Amino acid sequence: MVRVSGDLSPLASLLSVYAGEDAPRHRLVWTLDARFARLVATTSEPMIGQMRLAWWNDALTDESGVKGQGEPLIDAMRKLEMAPPHGLSQWLDGWEALIGEVDLLAYAEGRGGGLFRALAGRDDIPSWLVQAGAVWALWDLAGHIGDGAVAGKAVAMARAHLLTGKPVWPGEWRPLRIAYHLARHDIEKGHFSPPGLTPALYLRLMRVALMGR
Structure with missing residues (x-):
């Protein structure tokens, strides 16, 4: 079995559990998102990023399945027949919006919309x-992000x-519903996301x- 869980955060791992039989696909989607995040965080030259x-x-x-062969994450995604994931272009555009001059709206709609499309496993989402x-x-x-002004x-x-x-x-979107309501709770209070899976x-x-929310 190909193991690619190194980039999976505790929160993403727990959210994936609520996907039931679809959990392996969810874990790969979250792992790919973490890989994009690390790529952007370690990029100093926009063109290189x-x-x-x-x-x-x-x-x-x-x-053809040739490009990227040998990269464990890509191999695992191909094994589950989920390459390319839904929303990939939008997802990548969102991450690119953080390279160089930050465009928060493009980032939010791109990363968030692309990620939730990938998790939903379809492009035609509401x-x-x-x-x-x-x-x-x-x-x-x-x-x-480590920049208080941008975070605010x-x-x-x-x-x-x-x-x-x-x-x-829908029931199959339960992990997405949970993720959204976790965010909503903090946002309504003006709080940032915690650095990890805290007890709270x-x-x-x-x-x-x-309870649903």
Whole structure:
């Protein structure tokens, strides 16, 4: 078995459990997102970062299965027939929006929308789910970017994008619903995401999983 769990955070690992039989695919999606995050965080030259993101796009969309062969994550995704993942182009555009001059809106809609499309396993998701993904992405960024001003802007933008009404979350989207409501709880209080799976975040996750929010 190919093991690619090194980049999987405790929160992502726990969220994936709620995907049931689809958990292996969710774990790979979260692992890929973590790989993109690390790529962007270690990029000092925008052009180099764009080239590295382009490599992932080319490898994951290569129908011949040759490009990227030997990269454990890509091999694992091909084994599950999920390469390319849904929303890949949007997802990569979102991460690219953090390279150089930060474009928070492009990042939120791109990373969040692309990630939630990949987790949902389909491209034709409702606009409110893309919005929910954007909220989650801004919350996550706020706790990891290390720039207080940008983090504050991210939380303010996320608050403006919180869902209104009560959308119906299909059962298979339970991990996405949990992720969104975890973010919403902090955003409504003006808080950033915690640096890891803290006891308080774990308890909130359990409550959301059991009670819906």
